[in-house]
Amino acid sequence: MKRRSLLQSALGTGGLLSLGGCALNPLGQEVAQLTRPLNERIEAWMQATTPVPEFKRNQVEPAALLVNSFNGIPEINLDNFSLTVDGLVQQPQQLGLSTLGQLPQQEIVIRHVCVEGWAAIVAWGGVRLADVLRLAEVSPLAGYVAFESADGYFETWDLRTALHPQTLLATQMNGAPLPVANGAPLRLTSPLKLGYKLSKWITAIHVLDTLNPHRLGTWEDQGYEWYAGL
Ligand SMILES: Nc1nc2c(c(=O)[nH]1)N[C@H]1C(S)=C(S)[C@@H](COP(=O)(O)O)O[C@H]1N2
Numbered sequence: 071m072k073r074r075s076l077l078q079s080a081l082g083t084g085g086l087l088s089l090g091g092c093a094l095n096p097l098g099q100e101v102a103q104l105t106r107p108l109n110e111r112i113e114a115w116m117q118a119t120t121p122v123p124e125f126k127r128n129q130v131e132p133a134a135l136l137v138n139s140f141n142g143i144p145e146i147n148l149d150n151f152s153l154t155v156d157g158l159v160q161q162p163q164q165l166g167l168s169t170l171g172q173l174p175q176q177e178i179v180i181r182h183v184c185v186e187g188w189a190a191i192v193a194w195g196g197v198r199l200a201d202v203l204r205l206a207e208v209s210p211l212a213g214y215v216a217f218e219s220a221d222g223y224f225e226t227w228d229l230r231t232a233l234h235p236q237t238l239l240a241t242q243m244n245g246a247p248l249p250v251a252n253g254a255p256l257r258l259t260s261p262l263k264l265g266y267k268l269s270k271w272i273t274a275i276h277v278l279d280t281l282n283p284h285r286l287g288t289w290e291d292q293g294y295e296w297y298a299g300l
């Protein structure tokens with residue numbers, strides 16, 4: 071039902087009506103084949119936009135957030151820092167921090183959960199990853215996103231969770247600039263993923279159509295679950 075109405079609005083009813091009797095069926099099928107991946111993506115997007123309930127600002131637990139870094143704290147030169155967005159996109163980007171600062175800013179108050187057995191309610195501020203990906207014009211063939219970090223950490227995500235409006239590239243934590251230990255200048259945060267999916271010190275985002283099963287992520291390649299949903 072949904073798919074049919076989307077297809078109709080995409081083509082315009084006039085276009086469909088103007089096709090003659092026997093041309094309608096074969097062409098209609100062909101169009102349905104061609105547009106199916108895009109329609110599924112739009113449906114996935116609509117499902118994904120259900121907001122996850124958040125905590126109140128006065129519920130944050132600053133002392134409960136432990137620093138968890140497998141490879142120390144990398145040195146990042148902020149003067150020439152830029153975030154790369156490339157892969158299956160129409161407009162690859164090199165985004166400086168001032169450009170990211172001009173995008174709409176959002177704060178989310180969510181629980182960070184580490185599989186090692188601790189959790190903390192944190193207020194994160196920053197830009198929606200969806201807004202950053204939109205700047206790059208993601209191809210309808212894309213299905214995954216890979217994140218590279220300055221400490222060598224690597225992660226891959228499904229595009230649907232990446233596009234969720236509460237998935238942020240954070241630059242603020244509990245109302246202050248994000249500390250370097252927690253991933254400054256840019257780290258992922260989302261109420262939909264476990265801690266190890268939330269890469270700190272992100273330097274590059276690659277948009278992908280398929281995943282390399284041997285390169286799913288720093289912990290995933292050692293047996294941790296890939297989706298890691300909360
Ligand atoms: N680049 C990078 N990102 C990372 C990690 C890391 O070691 N390197 N550790 C992950 C894990 S296991 C967790 S729980 C969180 C911890 O975030 P925090 O140090 O800000 O509490 O970061 C995640 N992102």
Ligand SMILES: [Mo]
Pocket residue numbers: 138183184185186265266
């Ligand atoms: Mo973690």
